[in-house]
Amino acid sequence: xxxxxxxxxxxxxxxxxxxxxxxxxxxxxxxxxxxxxxxxxxxxxxxxxxxxxxxxxxxxxxxxxxxxxxxxxxxxxxxxxxxxxxxxxxxxxxxxxxxxxxxxxxxxxxxxxxxxxxxxxxxxxxxxxxxxxxxxxxxxxxxxxxxxxxxxxxxxxxxxxxxxxxxxxxxxxxxxxxxxxxxxxxxxxxxxxxxxxxxxxxxxxxxxxxxxxxxxxxxxxxxxxxxxxxxxxxxxxxxxxxxxxxxxxxxxxxxxxxxxxxxxxxxxxxxxxxxxxxxxxxxxxxxxxxxxxxxxxxxxxxxxxxxxxxxxxxxxx
Amino acid sequence: xxxxxxxxxxxxxxxxxxxxxxxxxxxxxxxxxxxxxxxxxxxxxxxxxxxxxxxxxxxxxxxxxxxxxxxxxxxxxxxxxxxxxxxxxxxxxxxxxxxxxxxxxxxxxxxxxxxxxxxxxxxxxxxxxxxxxxxxxxxxxxxxxxxxxxxxxxxxxxxxxxxxxxxxxxxxxxxxxxxxxxxxxxxxxxxxxxxxxxxxxxxxxxxxxxxxxxxxxxxxxxxxxxxxxxxxxxxxxxxxxxxxxxxxxxxxxxxxxxxxxxxxxxxxxxxxxxxxxxxxxxxxxxxxxxxxxxxxxxxxxxxxxxxxxxxxxxxxxxxxxxxxxxxxxxxxxxxxxxx
Numbered sequence: 001x002x003x004x005x006x007x008x009x010x011x012x013x014x015x016x017x018x019x020x021x022x023x024x025x026x027x028x029x030x031x032x033x034x035x036x037x038x039x040x041x042x043x044x045x046x047x048x049x050x051x052x053x054x055x056x057x058x059x060x061x062x063x064x065x066x067x068x069x070x071x072x073x074x075x076x077x078x079x080x081x082x083x084x085x086x087x088x089x090x091x092x093x094x095x096x097x098x099x100x101x102x103x104x105x106x107x108x109x110x111x112x113x114x115x116x117x118x119x120x121x122x123x124x125x126x127x128x129x130x131x132x133x134x135x136x137x138x139x140x141x142x143x144x145x146x147x148x149x150x151x152x153x154x155x156x157x158x159x160x161x162x163x164x165x166x167x168x169x170x171x172x173x174x175x176x177x178x179x180x181x182x183x184x185x186x187x188x189x190x191x192x193x194x195x196x197x198x199x200x201x202x203x204x205x206x207x208x209x210x211x212x213x214x215x216x217x218x219x220x221x222x223x224x225x226x227x228x229x230x231x232x233x234x235x236x237x238x239x240x241x242x243x244x245x246x247x248x249x250x251x252x253x254x255x256x257x258x259x260x261x262x263x264x265x266x267x268x269x270x271x272x273x274x275x276x277x278x279x280x281x282x283x284x285x286x287x288x289x290x291x292x293x294x295x296x297x298x299x300x301x302x303x304x305x306x307x308x309x310x311x312x313x314x315x316x317x
Numbered sequence: 318x319x320x321x322x323x324x325x326x327x328x329x330x331x332x333x334x335x336x337x338x339x340x341x342x343x344x345x346x347x348x349x350x351x352x353x354x355x356x357x358x359x360x361x362x363x364x365x366x367x368x369x370x371x372x373x374x375x376x377x378x379x380x381x382x383x384x385x386x387x388x389x390x391x392x393x394x395x396x397x398x399x400x401x402x403x404x405x406x407x408x409x410x411x412x413x414x415x416x417x418x419x420x421x422x423x424x425x426x427x428x429x430x431x432x433x434x435x436x437x438x439x440x441x442x443x444x445x446x447x448x449x450x451x452x453x454x455x456x457x458x459x460x461x462x463x464x465x466x467x468x469x470x471x472x473x474x475x476x477x478x479x480x481x482x483x484x485x486x487x488x489x490x491x492x493x494x495x496x497x498x499x500x501x502x503x504x505x506x507x508x509x510x511x512x513x514x515x516x517x518x519x520x521x522x523x524x525x526x527x528x529x530x531x532x533x534x535x536x537x538x539x540x541x542x543x544x545x546x547x548x549x550x551x552x553x554x555x556x557x558x559x560x561x562x563x564x565x566x567x568x569x570x571x572x573x574x575x576x577x578x579x580x581x582x583x584x585x586x587x588x589x590x591x592x593x594x595x596x597x598x599x600x601x602x603x604x605x606x607x608x609x610x611x612x613x614x615x616x617x618x619x620x621x622x623x624x625x626x627x628x629x630x631x632x633x634x635x636x637x638x639x640x641x642x643x644x645x646x647x648x649x650x651x652x653x654x655x656x
Contacts (some may be wrong), residue, residue, distance in 0.1 A: 010539055033634030057635055061548070100372040120452040136388065208371070208578070210551030212634050228585045237566040238381025238577040268634035270552045271370065272348050311332070 001127055002103045002170030007051055010101050010167060011073065012043040019098050020073035022084040024062055026055040032125045037062065038241075051075060053109040053127055053146070058264040060084050060218035064092050071097050077105035081162040086258055089298050090305075092221065101164025104173045107146070107154035108267070109133065114149060118142045153263025153276055156180040163296060178287075181261070185284045188277050199277075200245070206271040208242040213268035213275060214269035215252065219258045226250060239301040245290025252278035255285050257302030260295050318490075319499035319507070320482040322473065324590040327480075329546050332405065334492065338404035338441065341376060343369050352376060352405060363407060364638075367451055368626055372558035373405060373412050378434045380555075383573040384565070393574075398435035404492070407445045411454065411624040412459045412596060413468035415558030421618050422561055425467075441488045444469040445480075448510050453627030455521035455640055461624040463514040474507040521640040524621065528612045533648045535604070543642045544603035547582075548633045553629035553639075554580035554606065559622050560584070577579060581605045607642065623643075 011023045026095070027038035027048040035055045039062075040046045059074055060083035066072060075086060081100060088095045114122065114135055121138035128134055133149060135142045147155070162168055174256040188196065209227075214220040226234045227247055235246035252275070259279040266275050286292045290303040322330065334340050335355060345352040346361040349370040387393035416437070423433035447454075447463035456462050466472060470489030473480040481499055484490045487582050499507075531539055554560040564579035564586075579586055582603075587596040613624030623639075631636050 029636040030630075030638040030641045032634075034638075036636040062546075191644055208551075208555050210555045210580075211583075212548065212550035212552050215548035215550040216634055228583075233569075236568055236571070236576050237564075238568075239379075240381060243381070267550075268548070268550065270556055270632045270634075 001106070002051065003046050003057060004049070004051060006169050007075065007103065008046050008167060009099065011040065011046045011049055011075070014073050014099050014101075015040065015046065016043045020071040022066075022070070023049075023073035023101075024059050024073070025049045025075040026057075026059075027052060029032050031122060033114065033122055051073075051103060051108060052125070053133075054110070054125065054206045056108050056151075056217050056264075056267045057216065058083055059260045060087060061264065063087055064221040066093075068097060070095055070161070071099070073099040073101060076100045076102055076162050076165060078157065078159040078161050078163070079105070080125040080218075081141075081165055082159065082260040083262060085164055085298040086260065086302075087218060087221075089301065095298055100162065100165040100167075102168040104162065104168065104170050104172065105154075105157070107150040107157065107160075108263075109146070110151050110267075114144065116145060117213025118164065130244070131225060142285060151263050152184075153261060153266065156184060157261070159296075164298060181280060182284060184277065185281050188281065199311045203273050203275070204244040204248045205241070206273055207239065207247065208271060209244070209247060210237055210270060212268040212270060213273075214266035216264040217255075218252075218262075218264070219255060219260075237272070248273075248275065251275075252282060255279050256282045257290075257292060257304045258294055259283055318484055320484065320493050320496040321499045321503060322479065322482050322493070322496055323575045324478055325614050327361075331359075333590065334406075338402045339350040340404045340406060341373075342406040346370075348616050351656075352408075353411060358616075362436045363445065367631075368412060368628060369411050370498070370556065370628075371627065372415065372416065372556065372630075373408055374561070376403070376405065376440075377416070378561060378563070378578075379435055380421075381575055381577045381601040382432070382523050384576055385574045387572050387574065389572070398432045400435050400439050403436070404443065405439045405440060406443045408442055408469070408627070409447055410444055410463060410465040410467070410469065411456045411461050411626040412473070412558045413442055413444050414456075414465050414624045415626070418614070418618065418620060418622060418624075419472055419561050420630050441470050441492060442468060444472040446472055446514070448514050450514055450518050451627055451631075453630040454625050455518070455627060456517055456625035457518045458521040458524065458640075459621045459623050459625045460524075463518065469638040474510055475501065476506055476510065477584070483507075505571075507612070521625075522643040524611075527643060527647055528615050530646055530649050530651065531608050531612045533652045535608075535645070537649060539646065539649055540604045542597045543637075543645065547599045547603055547637060548635055549582055549599050549602065550586065550634065551578075551580040551582055552632050552634060554582055556628040556632055558624060558626055559610070560629075581609070582605065588590075607639070607646070611643065611646075 014020045015023060023040045024037055026035040027288035028050050029036045033054060035050055037059060038056050058080055060080045081098060087093060118135045118138045123136045126134040131146045133144045134317035135147050160173045165229050261283060263276055292303050294302055327532045331340055338363055340355045341352045343362050344353045350362045351371060352367050352373050378580055384394050385393050385395045423430040435437055450463045458466040466485050472483050519561050562579045563576045568575050588594045596605060614620060
């Protein structure tokens with residue numbers, strides 16, 4: 001856990017020195033389970049800044065909302081920093097208009113896994129140094145193993161440390177094992193085509209098309225999403241199997257070489273739909289076929305964002 | 318009249334009802350509960366502390382449904398309205414109450430939605446009161462309650478080994494003909510459970526004068542402030558039991574005119590054909606959502622358009638809490654409106 005006072009001090013410094021117009025971070029929510037994204041414009045407001053393992057959003061999703069001439073500070077974890085890099089590459093904000101305060105991330109906790117054990121009325125949550133979380137709820141005190149509470153995307157995270165941050169607050173953590181991400185992909189890929197299709201159908205079937213996954217994703221910033229396009233219509237509009245499957249498959253494919261595996265889509269989904277099994281496969285393909293991982297810098301173009309004269313497929317040129 | 322339903326008799330009764338009705342009751346679906354039709358060997362999943370993830374409004378206004386079918390070469394046929402008798406068992410009072418509000422939308426004198434009406438008329442609704450009200454809920458604040466009767470034909474109170482059944486309508490009476498009558502003691506006991514549940518729920522925000530504050534502060538910077546972290550997704554409205562907006566789309570390839578859920582939180586919701594959007598940002602959309610529930614419904618039916626089920630609070634991906642937003646709204650200045 002980074003020192004919250006050091007984090008606040010840096011956020012205050014960049015605001016008071018006029019280096020940024022705003023710092024995007026988190027503030028306490030109405031319950032300890034739900035910290036909220038927050039936008040601090042003055043050093044005084046930064047007193048409200050919190051950072052803990054319950055901060056579940058990828059803050060980079062807000063970046064595209066602000067004018068490009070606005071100087072923005074942001075508290076970034078590994079995944080957020082890679083999303084920012086990908087957005088900078090895509091021209092969504094100039095790199096020199098950003099000040100990234102990096103925090104090494106020990107993983108995001110799924111609040112649902114806490115309330116399953118402690119009940120709904122949670123008064124406080126303390127992350128303790130021995131990888132346990134002390135929760136005080138109406139039903140009493142609970143000591144929970146942090147590892148068991150993490151989101152799946154965080155359990156298999158490869159790059160917990162912020163990349164390209166202007167400053168890092170806290171000790172860097174060891175890199176994750178890429179084999180863990182591969183394991184998940186391999187397990188899914190080893191199923192028969194019928195089984196994979198059944199899995200896909202079963203997940204997509206629950207979709208209510210609220211687009212929380214889209215809005216939570218930093219890389220989904222299209223002014224007009226393909227599902228909202230009317231002439232021509234690219235996919236069925238409703239919650240028919242064709243409509244839901246169309247949405248999920250195209251959403252995933254649009255992320256090829258752009259998804260940073262942050263898992264914000266799954267965390268936002270009100271229907272607990274698993275989505276990263278699709279994007280992880282695409283990310284794995286990018287690694288294997290093109291030796292590419294998105295967001296490691298802001299200059300390497302994703303393979304599908306480039307065209308060269310010696311391209312194997314001639315159809316594009 | 319109050320009756321007694323022994324819990325070990327419940328399955329038998331549900332199966333008996335299945336002879337005459339399609340019976341919907343909360344069952345597990347993945348990690349949450351959902352109103353699904355009972356099949357042989359069903360397992361009920363009463364999650365007392367929570368509502369089903371999707372409100373039962375979906376049984377009357379499905380996420381998507383065809384209104385009519387057409388062919389490429391002209392001609393169309395309407396989809397017959399569904400009329401098979403149905404029974405919803407175990408609905409919580411907030412969700413049942415919400416349905417009565419939606420009736421005022423879909424069963425207006427001049428414009429009646431035949432699909433909604435047919436489904437409502439064909440459905441008997443048996444509620445399960447909340448003796449352990451959920452922590453995100455605030456039904457008592459907005460004029461509903463954990464044992465509210467609105468929209469129910471009968472309501473159950475959990476008394477351990479038994480449910481006390483309160484019959485509220487003729488439809489409800491018809492369902493429970495074989496049960497023994499509750500003793501005075503049992504009725505007293507149920508009444509105590511109900512009072513305790515109600516008393517356990519704090520008032521989440523002040524509703525008196527709230528509408529006026531919202532109306533007077535239509536142009537306040539408050540709206541920018543409370544909508545700043547909003548993602549603009551449809552979670553709060555799609556999971557809301559009183560939200561009913563829909564969009565009608567012609568699926569030309571399939572030859573169907575379809576009605577889909579829609580929400581004021583989407584950019585496309587108020588986007589006009591000219592390209593103009595009267596609610597161009599999340600600021601105006603958030604204002605619409607809150608004002609509709611806490612002001613415009615009051616103009617229309619003199620009721621707050623929210624039954625306090627708490628789903629929007631629990632499932633907002635950025636932790637926005639409507640209770641906190643409204644507490645803040647109540648502290649806004651009262652301004653004199655200029656004509």
